[in-house]
Amino acid sequence: MEAKENTHFIHEIVEEDIRTGKHDGAVHTRFPPEPNGHLHIGHAKAICLDFGTAIKYKGKCNLRFDDTNPSKEETAYVDGIRADVHWLGFDWEDREYYASDYFDQLYDYAVQLIKKGKAFVCDLSGEEVRAYRGTLTEPGKPSPWRDRSIEENLDLFTRMKAGEFPEGSHTLRAKIDMNSPNVHNRDPVIYRIMYAHHHRTGDKWCIYPMYDFTHCISDSIERITHSFCTLEFEVHRYLYDWFLDELEVFHPQQIEFARLNLTYTVMSKRKLLKLVEDKIVDGWNDPRMPTVSGLRRRGYTPESIRDFCDRIGLAKRESMVDLALLEHCLRTDLNARALRYMAVLNPVKVIIDNYPADKEEYFTAVNNPENPEDGTREVPFSRELYIERDDFMEDAPKKFYRLSVGREVRLRYAYFITCESIVKNEAGEITEIHCTYDPASSGGNSPDGRKVKATLHWVSAVHAFEAEVRHFDNLLTVANPAESDLDFLELINANSKEILSNCKLEPALRELTAETRVQFERIGYYCVDNVDSKPGKPVFNRTVGLRDEWSRIQKRN
Ligand code: ATP
Ligand code: MG
Numbered sequence: 023m024e025a026k027e028n029t030h031f032i033h034e035i036v037e038e039d040i041r042t043g044k045h046d047g048a049v050h051t052r053f054p055p056e057p058n059g060h061l062h063i064g065h066a067k068a069i070c071l072d073f074g075t076a077i078k079y080k081g082k083c084n085l086r087f088d089d090t091n092p093s094k095e096e097t098a099y100v101d102g103i104r105a106d107v108h109w110l111g112f113d114w115e116d117r118e119y120y121a122s123d124y125f126d127q128l129y130d131y132a133v134q135l136i137k138k139g140k141a142f143v144c145d146l147s148g149e150e151v152r153a154y155r156g157t158l159t160e161p162g163k164p165s166p167w168r169d170r171s172i173e174e175n176l177d178l179f180t181r182m183k184a185g186e187f188p189e190g191s192h193t194l195r196a197k198i199d200m201n202s203p204n205v206h207n208r209d210p211v212i213y214r215i216m217y218a219h220h221h222r223t224g225d226k227w228c229i230y231p232m233y234d235f236t237h238c239i240s241d242s243i244e245r246i247t248h249s250f251c252t253l254e255f256e257v258h259r260y261l262y263d264w265f266l267d268e269l270e271v272f273h274p275q276q277i278e279f280a281r282l283n284l285t286y287t288v289m290s291k292r293k294l295l296k297l298v299e300d301k302i303v304d305g306w307n308d309p310r311m312p313t314v315s316g317l318r319r320r321g322y323t324p325e326s327i328r329d330f331c332d333r334i335g336l337a338k339r340e341s342m343v344d345l346a347l348l349e350h351c352l353r354t355d356l357n358a359r360a361l362r363y364m365a366v367l368n369p370v371k372v373i374i375d376n377y378p379a380d381k382e383e384y385f386t387a388v389n390n391p392e393n394p395e396d397g398t399r400e401v402p403f404s405r406e407l408y409i410e411r412d413d414f415m416e417d418a419p420k421k422f423y424r425l426s427v428g429r430e431v432r433l434r435y436a437y438f439i440t441c442e443s444i445v446k447n448e449a450g451e452i453t454e455i456h457c458t459y460d461p462a463s464s465g466g467n468s469p470d471g472r473k474v475k476a477t478l479h480w481v482s483a484v485h486a487f488e489a490e491v492r493h494f495d496n497l498l499t500v501a502n503p504a505e506s507d508l509d510f511l512e513l514i515n516a517n518s519k520e521i522l523s524n525c526k527l528e529p530a531l532r533e534l535t536a537e538t539r540v541q542f543e544r545i546g547y548y549c550v551d552n553v554d555s556k557p558g559k560p561v562f563n564r565t566v567g568l569r570d571e572w573s574r575i576q577k578r579n
């Protein structure tokens with residue numbers, strides 16, 4: 023992958039470090055997911071920063087699973103995260119690490135802190151620890167167990183590890199400062215008892231290190247030079263520094279940046295998990311989900327997501343990014359690459375009365391006007407066709423330029439046709455539109471310079487195949503759920519998925535393989551679903567429409 027040129031405050035820091043020879047000019051980053059859910063577009067921003075920085079400065083980036091919480095972690099998440107990072111286009115080579123691989127070392131470090139008089143075993147319950155901690159405005163109260171002797175602490179910690187105590191009865195806590203204005207520094211818990219099976223260490227441990235203790239030490243063990251994280255970790259920085267200083271180990275530099283927030287999007291694993299568990303969506307990879315696997319299934323390209331992450335840049339201040347920008351990046355990429363086809367989603371039959379019933383001919387269609395190298399294909403034509411129901415109007419006003427009785431339009435690549443009459447069923451629905459064609463307009467070219475105001479897409483009825491096409495809308499009814507007093511579950515759009523089951527598609531679409539992205543002419547971009555499609559029986563997901571909301575927004579401003 024090419025290194026990107028644009029720069030931001032983080033790269034300025036990195037460049038300064040390289041210039042001054044800090045870490046001998048080395049740049050070593052990591053992406054540290056907790057395997058307790060699948061990755062979303064916010065993680066993609068972090069991934070692009072972590073891996074992108076390593077690429078730009080010819081350094082390295084590790085993939086490290088911060089797997090400290092056995093109760094919420096699953097191997098399936100690990101596999102999904104690996105697949106997602108690869109799909110986004112990044113590679114960690116042989117540097118796949120797990121915080122759980124450091125459990126022995128972390129235990130030794132904890133013992134070291136006890137021996138220094140910097141950690142103690144506390145018998146307060148979780149609830150009591152919270153009550154003693156104080157609040158933002160009130161100082162904390164020291165634990166009655168804070169001044170245990172080093173010997174007693176060592177003995178108790180060893181027995182915690184040996185499984186002598188029940189869950190919740192003891193914790194190991196750092197001895198920092200109960201009066202600190204920062205509550206994170208008020209003697210935080212660093213080890214807890216948990217009789218839980220861990221996805222990698224099995225039943226070896228019944229005590230587990232807390233995230234804060236583990237994360238900064240894992241970075242140190244891996245000799246991470248620049249440790250990027252989101253702003254909420256700024257208040258943890260003192261604590262991380264404290265651990266690393268007390269243990270006298272390698273000290274990575276933490277740099278915080280604002281997380282990505284997107285309009286109409288929930289962006290927290292906890293909430294996304296809720297959507298999955300409550301079956302509001304069909305799994306983590308539902309095309310409406312902002313997960314990497316959902317975006318992939320929807321038809322997003324890794325290139326468009328990387329382009330988006332590039333354009334939003336990095337800042338220290340929280341902001342809300344317009345979903346239209348993400349869609350703009352996608353559309354720009356697909357416009358250049360997606361092959362065009364004809365598909366009729368809401369069909370009505372057209373019969374060309376003066377076209378021979380047994381005749382069939384083929385017209386040459388351009389696959390991608392943006393790229394001549396994509397060539398052409400032959401599209402079959404015959405007497406009976408389908409067009410979009412919307413492209414016909416019975417009592418058409420003057421401004422309606424498409425088909426109506428007595429009006430002439432072009433069928434793309436084929437002929438000029440004129441509507442002569444319509445047939446309706448008992449319910450009053452139009453069932454047939456009868457037309458005549460001008461044989462002199464073959465290929466859709468005007469025979470005598472006469473103009474038509476509309477060009478319609480169509481498919482030949484006998485040659486078309488039927489397919490399911492799925493349309494999606496935003497999962498949320500409001501742009502910024504954080505501004506609402508309602509719980510996000512009450513802001514769910516109940517009509518975010520629509521299944522069109524009677525679509526008529528041109529035959530060339532039949533053999534497309536999963537994840538192929540195409541443009542249905544005049545309609546939008548679509549992608550072959552990677553779960554429900556079968557060979558010769560593709561299901562299509564609407565990726566994004568043709569109209570570029572972002573350009574409109576830009577023009578307005
Ligand atoms: P969530 O907030 O969705 O539950 P998380 O922060 O718990 O996510 P982690 O697995 O800990 O998820 O995240 C891995 C990395 O991704 C962290 O460095 C985190 O800061 C970063 N990250 C998570 N969400 C975002 C976001 N919305 N924008 C940018 N980076 C993010
Ligand atoms: Mg986290």
